[in-house]
Amino acid sequence: MPVQEAALQSFAVPLQHPPVVVDVGHAVHGLSDREERFLLPELYSLHIYDWAGELKIGDRLHRIRPGDLALVPPGTLEAYRYNGPSQHVFAHVRLPAAGPRREIPSVQSLGPDAPRLRARLVAASTAVDPGHRAAEVWSVLWAAATRPSATDASTERQHPAVLAAVDHIDRHLHATLRVDEVARVALASTSHLNRLFVGAFGISVSRYVRRKRADRARHLLRDTLQPISSVAATVGIPDLQAFNKFCRSQLGAPPRALRSGER
Structure with a gap:
């Protein structure tokens, strides 16, 4: 057609x-x-x-x-x-x-x-x-x-540093994410930001990044046709061997098994 x-x-x-x-x-x-x-x-x-x-x-x-x-x-x-x-x-x-x-x-x-x-x-x-x-x-x-709509965008009742850090992590999930760099963007010390994340999510910044990458990878592998190499790059682990290891450790199965619905 x-x-x-x-x-x-x-x-x-x-x-x-x-x-x-x-x-x-x-x-x-x-x-x-x-x-x-x-x-x-x-x-x-x-x-x-x-x-x-x-x-x-x-x-x-x-x-x-x-x-x-x-x-x-x-x-x-x-x-x-x-x-x-x-x-x-x-x-x-x-x-x-x-x-x-x-x-x-x-x-x-x-x-x-x-x-x-x-x-x-x-x-x-x-x-x-x-x-x-x-x-x-x-x-x-x-x-x-x-449209048009006159309502204002709402604000999340979280610490501004947490909001800034989460936004930065989501925008740069495809890139290398260092905790000290995330803290700099959030205008907080690394230790203070980690305490805020534990209070908001129950985990540290680095664990939040791993969980976010794992959740995004699982979704893209199971629910889309995005190539595995592209999924790996999208979640910041472009090396396929490292991505395979990451999926096994965080999601319990290699990428191809997750894509086929075996896990």
């Missing part, structure tokens, strides 16, 4: 109940592959982009620009073409199959609303409570369906 560029496309999305948020945060692609494909069989994919490139949703080709929002329903193939390292904030969510639906464009420019809605997804990525996380993502979905 021929590709249609910049064609109008929308999806009917059930929004009467909050989503179940499977994963939310920052992602960087185009690190090892200039073209990637994703298919989430059971999850909606919500993205707000910081880059320019191309996205094909099904048979429709879209030009992506910074500040664009994309929503892709379950079982729909996403094909990306990057111009280099490309960052976005995202949420992968499960929505109820039944109930009233609202039409949401597959890709839309958020214009001046982009920073506010992007901040909501960032707030969701730092939220500890699952209900808060779902509420932030739900608000972005409703804004996408009913």
